Amino acid sequence: MSDARDRLIALIREHSYKEGEFVLASGRTSSFYIDLRRTSLTAEGAMLIGELMLDNFVASGWDAAGIGGMTLGADPLTTAVGIEAFRRGLDLSCFIVRKEPKGHGARSQVEVGGDLAEGAKVVLLEDTTTTGGSTLRAAQVMRAAGYDVVGAICLVDRGEGAAEALGSAGVPLRSVFTLDDLRS
Numbered sequence: 809m810s811d812a813r814d815r816l817i818a819l820i821r822e823h824s825y826k827e828g829e830f831v832l833a834s835g836r837t838s839s840f841y842i843d844l845r846r847t848s849l850t851a852e853g854a855m856l857i858g859e860l861m862l863d864n865f866v867a868s869g870w871d872a873a874g875i876g877g878m879t880l881g882a883d884p885l886t887t888a889v890g891i892e893a894f895r896r897g898l899d900l901s902c903f904i905v906r907k908e909p910k911g912h913g914a915r916s917q918v919e920v921g922g923d924l925a926e927g928a929k930v931v932l933l934e935d936t937t938t939t940g941g942s943t944l945r946a947a948q949v950m951r952a953a954g955y956d957v958v959g960a961i962c963l964v965d966r967g968e969g970a971a972e973a974l975g976s977a978g979v980p981l982r983s984v985f986t987l988d989d990l991r992s
Contacts, residue, residue: 858888876903940970
């Protein structure tokens with residue numbers, strides 16, 4: 809494992825991984841909870857997330873012009889990956905998918921930085937996936953807005969059906985870490 813991977817796992821364990829009884833966004837209960845914002849909102853965590861998620865994006869071979877995802881979990885990831893892409897000289901536009909269309913102005917549900925043309929290929933980012941529901945909603949919104957969703961990358965896949973659900977919807981899922989990575 810690389811130093812960056814080892815260090816990010818240590819940060820996630822320290823700040824984001826908790827054991828107890830929790831209700832997840834999917835409505836299911838779990839004996840553990842992963843709140844990755846507690847890591848992604850630190851400077852060191854954001855830097856490592858940007859590096860490792862961009863490495864994953866590059867390794868995917870997806871020829872996408874944009875990266876982003878559902879607010880709020882994907883917001884710090886999108887910024888981190890976007891900054892790392894710029895640092896490496898890669899041209900990636902960033903976007904954020906609102907949970908609901910904005911109630912004023914252009915009333916859009918997708919906020920795009922730069923020039924992300926309609927029909928462009930995009931990759932969704934997610935902090936933690938369980939059933940894949942949030943990522944599926946983001947994919948539906950992006951497709952309705954005219955974008956071609958070619959895949960998704962999550963920081964931690966809990967291994968509870970997200971990859972299968974997203975794959976069935978034509979959105980292959982890649983993950984930086986699995987639950988086993990955090991627990992070992």
